[in-house]
Amino acid sequence: MTESNLFELVQLIKSAAGDPSAMTDAIWEAGYRQPERTAEEAAQITIDTFLCCNSFDMPTEFWPRNYDSVLQNELMKAVGGEDGELLGADLKTIASNVINAGFSKEATNG
Structure with a gap:
């Protein structure tokens, strides 16, 4: 974990004013992603996500609509x-947890 990554994440999280959903959106929009998964891993994470949604009786309109929303x-x-x-x-602490979960900034094409 580099200090610059940590600093950038702290700034993104701070801009969300304590709203976890806004934090997630800001970090995602900044290009932070986990490493690519194999097809099997992608299927398993998707199944796990749907089982979690189902077990908490979440209305289906709140379930992920595509693989990006699973991620x-x-x-x-x-x-x-x-x-x-x-x-x-x-x-x-939040920024460190995001980095420790394997998220890093993806290089952009262009």
């Missing part, structure tokens, strides 16, 4: 913690 769910878990334990945590 964004992974980012949301990194922002808030698996069980929400990071909600309200300090910015550096």
Whole structure:
């Protein structure tokens, strides 16, 4: 983890004013992603996400609509913690958790 990555993430998280959904959106829009997964891993993470949605009786309109939204769910878990334990945590802790979950800034084409 580099200090510049941590600093950038802290700034993105700070700009979301404590809203976990806005934090996730800001980090995603800035280009942070986990490494590519194999087809088997992608299928498993998608199945796990749908099982979680189902087990919490989430209305289907809130379920992921595509693979990117499944991946964004992974980012949301990194922002808030698996069980929400990071909600309200300090910015550096959240940023560190995002990096420790394997998210890094992707190079942009162009």
